[in-house]
Amino acid sequence: MDTEEIEHDIELISEWPVTQDAEPLFKGSFKADKNLQDKPNGAEVDSKRSIDNSNEFMKRSSNYKRSIEVPILDFQLKRRKYSGEKENLANTALAKWWRRNQSQCGTEDTAAVKGCHPHTLIKMIARSPAGKQFISDEIQRLRKQLIQGSALADVHAALGSFLEKQGDIIEAIYHLENAVKGDPDEKEYKWLLQKLKRILKIKTIQEEGLQRVQPGVEFPSNKQVERRSANDLTVEDFYHNYECTSTPVIITNVQMTRVPWTLNHVKEIAGNCTVTLKKPVKQSVEWARLENSLTVQVSTYINQIINNKMDDPLYLFDWSLPINCPPLAEELTIPKYFAGDFLQRTKEGSLYKDSWPSLFVAPEGITSELHVDAFGSNFWMALFQGKKRWVFFPQSDVPYLYPEYEHSLDPVFAVDLSKPDLTRYPLLQLTTPMECVLEPGDVLFVPAGCPHRVENLETSVAISSNFVDQSNLNLVRQELKINALIDIRSEELLQQFNDENFNDKMDLHIQDKVFCKYKYVKN
Numbered sequence: 001m002d003t004e005e006i007e008h009d010i011e012l013i014s015e016w017p018v019t020q021d022a023e024p025l026f027k028g029s030f031k032a033d034k035n036l037q038d039k040p041n042g043a044e045v046d047s048k049r050s051i052d053n054s055n056e057f058m059k060r061s062s063n064y065k066r067s068i069e070v071p072i073l074d075f076q077l078k079r080r081k082y083s084g085e086k087e088n089l090a091n092t093a094l095a096k097w098w099r100r101n102q103s104q105c106g107t108e109d110t111a112a113v114k115g116c117h118p119h120t121l122i123k124m125i126a127r128s129p130a131g132k133q134f135i136s137d138e139i140q141r142l143r144k145q146l147i148q149g150s151a152l153a154d155v156h157a158a159l160g161s162f163l164e165k166q167g168d169i170i171e172a173i174y175h176l177e178n179a180v181k182g183d184p185d186e187k188e189y190k191w192l193l194q195k196l197k198r199i200l201k202i203k204t205i206q207e208e209g210l211q212r213v214q215p216g217v218e219f220p221s222n223k224q225v226e227r228r229s230a231n232d233l234t235v236e237d238f239y240h241n242y243e244c245t246s247t248p249v250i251i252t253n254v255q256m257t258r259v260p261w262t263l264n265h266v267k268e269i270a271g272n273c274t275v276t277l278k279k280p281v282k283q284s285v286e287w288a289r290l291e292n293s294l295t296v297q298v299s300t301y302i303n304q305i306i307n308n309k310m311d312d313p314l315y316l317f318d319w320s321l322p323i324n325c326p327p328l329a330e331e332l333t334i335p336k337y338f339a340g341d342f343l344q345r346t347k348e349g350s351l352y353k354d355s356w357p358s359l360f361v362a363p364e365g366i367t368s369e370l371h372v373d374a375f376g377s378n379f380w381m382a383l384f385q386g387k388k389r390w391v392f393f394p395q396s397d398v399p400y401l402y403p404e405y406e407h408s409l410d411p412v413f414a415v416d417l418s419k420p421d422l423t424r425y426p427l428l429q430l431t432t433p434m435e436c437v438l439e440p441g442d443v444l445f446v447p448a449g450c451p452h453r454v455e456n457l458e459t460s461v462a463i464s465s466n467f468v469d470q471s472n473l474n475l476v477r478q479e480l481k482i483n484a485l486i487d488i489r490s491e492e493l494l495q496q497f498n499d500e501n502f503n504d505k506m507d508l509h510i511q512d513k514v515f516c517k518y519k520y521v522k523n
Ligand SMILES: O=C(O)CCC(=O)C(=O)O
Pocket: 318, 360, 367, 368, 373, 379, 388, 452, 454, 464
């Protein structure tokens, strides 16, 4: 990134109403390590994978690029500049408007999310009475502009983005199609159009589903996930019977570490590293409704858990081991079922190549709310300590769970599965949930596209990885194609997956691999 680009990003970012670190909501006994708050370039990186179209994300993703020291890919020289969310579109306009008018629209809701992620705040602003009025006024103003003959692409795009906020998806699509016709080089308009088409498809399935809803039907009871021992589950069996049929399974009798990964062991190896913890935010539109919170030393965090000193639980969530703590990563053996991950066949520095395996440490009670893993990736999780309750749904249930797409194609879901409300969300009765309680030694496979929610029933230590193989490569290509419209690293990854020389064959005779061999595969 050149200086001009960075300045441009910063200028746009400053239009957002709050910065993430503005005022942590957390008021428990657990204090941030002050000296860690101003790390240059973010000494630790979020491995989570949501690609969104906001300026704030662009800032984080450029930090991400800077913070992993990898050789510059040759095609990085040809990087095009993406602006993040364009200034004329609704979110940026809402943010600017709110900065000028916040005193008039201090709703209870916006107060409740003060200090939270800007995306969350924007959602709350858009849903407040004053925000709704602003949206409706803008729609009128933009419609007038079109009637007066200024049929510019950016007017159509702006109008479409405001209509989306009002839920007028068909009309929004009409305007975005015009915007794309008028300015075919503006990829952000294409991205928004894709998102709107996805929302429309979901609405259509929801309308059809409502015809089948019966009065008085309860939330379906959860089917249990199958358990298989690694001793009699071949890679081929796993591939055909679980991956290709999108069936979750728990694999037992897998040996992943020589020494047990207890809290104390993690502290011993990773104690001096720093981590940005996550906090649950009820209204959040971020991944699993978890948002960045304090940055602390891993040892400080683990001591707080061991001594049971956390008033408000915080989560060490999806913390990339290859990036943040290679010595811990190097202790791992990757089970054969996942050892052939295609992400490891990509060039050094490629998106997601070093993100996983990642570490999870959770105090009892914290929850990752319902979400779908990004870019069509498969997922596995190995639990070393504690208990986690997982609830899954098949991918086809997504519309019946009331997904909401804000700044990205990774939805949050309106339903609260801790107390399913079938009067408000009747389509829930059409879902087919599955459930399991993960125990130490279990390795869980979660198929691509399945919404899931995870509750930590006890203090837990786990690792996980998202991965790609032949079972989900086509889905991954489809998802990356959309993400590539607003994210250069997705585009670069897609180019590799689409290259005719890319080895897209599974090795069904693969064995468990120690981390170093798993990482450094020959293509
Ligand atoms: O264990 C958890 O809290 C959730 C893990 C998960 O679903 C994820 O990382 O995508």
